[in-house]
Amino acid sequence: MPSYVPALPDVIRYTWWGDVPEGLFTKTDLDRQGFKPGSDPVGQVLYHGNSYAPLYEAAKAVPKRTCSPAQRAVLDRARELQYQCRRCGVRRHYPLGRGRWCEPCSYTAALYADHAKARQFARELVDDLDAVLLVVGAGPGECASPETIAVIRVHDQELLHAGEAGTYGTAERQAALDRLDKILEGCRVVHETDRGPVSRYPSILVTPPGQPVSSERDSLHTWLRPHRENVGKADCVTRLWRQWFAWTRDECSSMASEPWDWDCGTTLAWEQTTQAAADGQMMAALLQRIADGTEPVWERAAWTVDGHGIPAV
Numbered sequence: 001m002p003s004y005v006p007a008l009p010d011v012i013r014y015t016w017w018g019d020v021p022e023g024l025f026t027k028t029d030l031d032r033q034g035f036k037p038g039s040d041p042v043g044q045v046l047y048h049g050n051s052y053a054p055l056y057e058a059a060k061a062v063p064k065r066t067c068s069p070a071q072r073a074v075l076d077r078a079r080e081l082q083y084q085c086r087r088c089g090v091r092r093h094y095p096l097g098r099g100r101w102c103e104p105c106s107y108t109a110a111l112y113a114d115h116a117k118a119r120q121f122a123r124e125l126v127d128d129l130d131a132v133l134l135v136v137g138a139g140p141g142e143c144a145s146p147e148t149i150a151v152i153r154v155h156d157q158e159l160l161h162a163g164e165a166g167t168y169g170t171a172e173r174q175a176a177l178d179r180l181d182k183i184l185e186g187c188r189v190v191h192e193t194d195r196g197p198v199s200r201y202p203s204i205l206v207t208p209p210g211q212p213v214s215s216e217r218d219s220l221h222t223w224l225r226p227h228r229e230n231v232g233k234a235d236c237v238t239r240l241w242r243q244w245f246a247w248t249r250d251e252c253s254s255m256a257s258e259p260w261d262w263d264c265g266t267t268l269a270w271e272q273t274t275q276a277a278a279d280g281q282m283m284a285a286l287l288q289r290i291a292d293g294t295e296p297v298w299e300r301a302a303w304t305v306d307g308h309g310i311p312a313v
């Protein structure tokens, strides 16, 4: 702005910004928005105590750059595409923003990313000769007592140990714990579940009957916690399986969980019985199928039919 701009004759003057009607802007304001005045000034506003800035009607402003019909067509097309999902083609009445996916498609994409990670993770486990599944067999319910213990090598599904869990506080239980210390030394320990029932947590073996399972006892044995590479990656079969299977309660969820049926409870891909060895061998086989990519996913996990969740564009 020049240091002094005299008032225009015959144009309405405003002495402060608060009086300026809506829809009137200075040239600088219009410029910031990519426009230039499209008509003569219809007002002026005092600034710096002695200068007047001309005001223009926003409604008559024109875009600063004019473009060729071809450029215009490209812009129009780009603007049009803002409203269309690039995965399923659905149209919204608002721009879809980055990625240009409608909500259900972006949820599917997020689920697919986890699904793909789960497969990668299962492959790592199957390839790792030190990865072993530690399974506690217990009857149904949170309060059931642990009955059997099994250790299965993930790589070849070989049963490394199967035995009785014994009763808390007895020599039999102590012997079972000592055995696990020996067998699991230096192993990458995989647990069955991170979502309960707690009667199947290895921690139940060091928990006095009637007391809650607590992480305070985790230091008693290295195998009480599953191998954990980082916060988002702990070795649990349920976690891997739910991410692979990708069940969600509704289509507006990007968080996979175990399929839940109000009548039957959780539906898992393996049995939870008192026989740890048989249950564990089923889980080891399942990890192999996830690694191979042959384990079926939930029917609404759409990527099985449309190119693995990856947009076709």
Ligand SMILES: [Zn+2]
Residues within 6 Å of the ligand: 085, 086, 087, 088, 089, 090, 101, 102, 103, 104, 105, 106
């Ligand atoms: Zn879509």
